[in-house]
Amino acid sequence: MNKTINVTVNGTKHTLEVEPRLLLVHMIREVLNMTGTHIGCDTSSCGACTILLNGKSIKSCTVLAVQADGKSITTVEGLAPEGGPLHPLQEGFKENHGLHCGFCTPGMLLRAHELLEHNPNPTEDEIRWGISGNLCRCTGYNNIVKAIQWAGAKMRGEETPSTEPEFV
C-alpha cells in the first residue's frame, strides 16, 4: 500500500506517493531526478549516498523514503544556489584537489558540512574520525582533509591555508 509523504528537498516542498520499501536514495535519484547523490556500496559502508536529514548526515541507502515524511533534506545540489558562488566546502575541495574521480565527493561534502557545523575548527584527527564513514579510493584522503580545513578557515572568516599541492 503506497503512502503519501511530504518532504522538503533543498528548500522545495514535495508531496509524493511512495511504496514503503522505496529507499530514500532512490527517491532522491529516481523520483526527484537529482543524481548528485551517489549510490556506492548500497550497504551503508561507503558514504557516497550521504545527505542531510533535518541537518544530520545520514546514509540514504539505509533509510526508507517514508521515514523522511515531514522532514527536510539537503543534497549536494542544495549546497550552493544554481549559478551562484560555490559553498566554501565545494571551493575548498576544488582549490585543494580534494577529489579525483568525484564519486565520493557529494557524500564527503555533506558529511563535512555537519562536522564543521558542530566543530568549526576541527583538528586533523577529528576530521579523519569525522569522515571515517566515507570511503575515497582515489585521493588517499590527505587533500580531502586539507579541503575541509580550508573550508573551515573560510567559514570562520580566517585566512585560508596555502593550496600548494602536497607530494607524498
Add this chain to the structure above:
Amino acid sequence: MIAQSFQYESPGSLSEAISLLNKYGDDAKILSGGHSLIPMMKLRLATPAYLIDINGIPGLSHISEDGGIVRIGSLVREAEVEHSDLLAKHFPIFRDVTKLIADPQVRNMGTLGGNLAHGDAANDHPAVMLALRASVAITGAEGEREVPIDEFFFGFYMTAVQQGEILTEIRIPIPPKGTGSAYHKLERKVGDYATSGAAVQLTIGEMGVVTAVGIGLTNVNSVPLRAVRSEEVLLGKPLSEETIALAAQYASEDCNPSADLRGSEEYKRHVTGVLVKRMIHKAAERAMQ
C-alpha cells in the same frame, strides 16, 4: 537491493504501537534506527509483512538522572550517547564505545535500544551494559517490566523482549566515587564488528580494594558474555598485576569465540585476554582520577 514489500505503520503513541504489534504478531518488526534491520531486509534475510516505525513515539528520547539511576530512552541515538555530558560524567565508557560503533552517519540513526534489542553478541552496548549492571524496561499491553541485563540475552537475535513488547528504557545505577569504566574493541577497520571487545567498570574503595567490578565481553560467545571468574578474582582485594593477569587469563579461557575472517579461535582468546587486561588498567586509572 530492494526489500520485499511490506505495510508501513508509524504509530504516534506507545499504546498504539503495542496494539499494532499484538495485532500483527510474528509478521511485524519494529523499526528503530534501522541500521541492522534495513540491511537485513534489503538482503531479504528479514521479510516482515508489517514494519512498525516507533520513531514518532514521544517520550523515548531522554537521557536523565533520577534517584541514583541514569535513564536512557530506547530511541536515544548513538550520536546523542556519544555527546551526552551527563553520561560522560558518570560513565566515561560511553565515549569509548560510541566512537567505535559504525561511523558518524550510522550513529546519527542507530539507537541504543536497537543495539540491545537486536540481540547480537557482536554489538558493543551489550558488553557495556553487563559491565555497568544495567537493567532494561520492556513495555507491553500489560504494562512495564524491568529485566536485569543478565536475564536479557537468550541467544542469537533472541532477547527477553517478547512478541507485543517494546524495549522502552535502559536504567543504569550511578556508581559511587572511586569508580572508573572503559571499553575497547579490536576492529579490522572502521565500522567492523569486534574481533573481540572488553568492557570494564571498577570501583576502588579504601586501601585500594576493589569493591565492585563488572566485565562484559563482545563477540566472543553466542550471547554477550559476563566474565564471571575474572570479576571474582578482582573483587574484595587490592588490584595487583597478579590478579589482573588472572582476570585476563580467565576471560580468555571462559569465552567461546568462533573462528572466522577476523581470526582463529586461539587468536581471539588471546586478544580477549589482552583487552581485558588493558581495560582493567584504564578503568582503574579513571577510578583514581
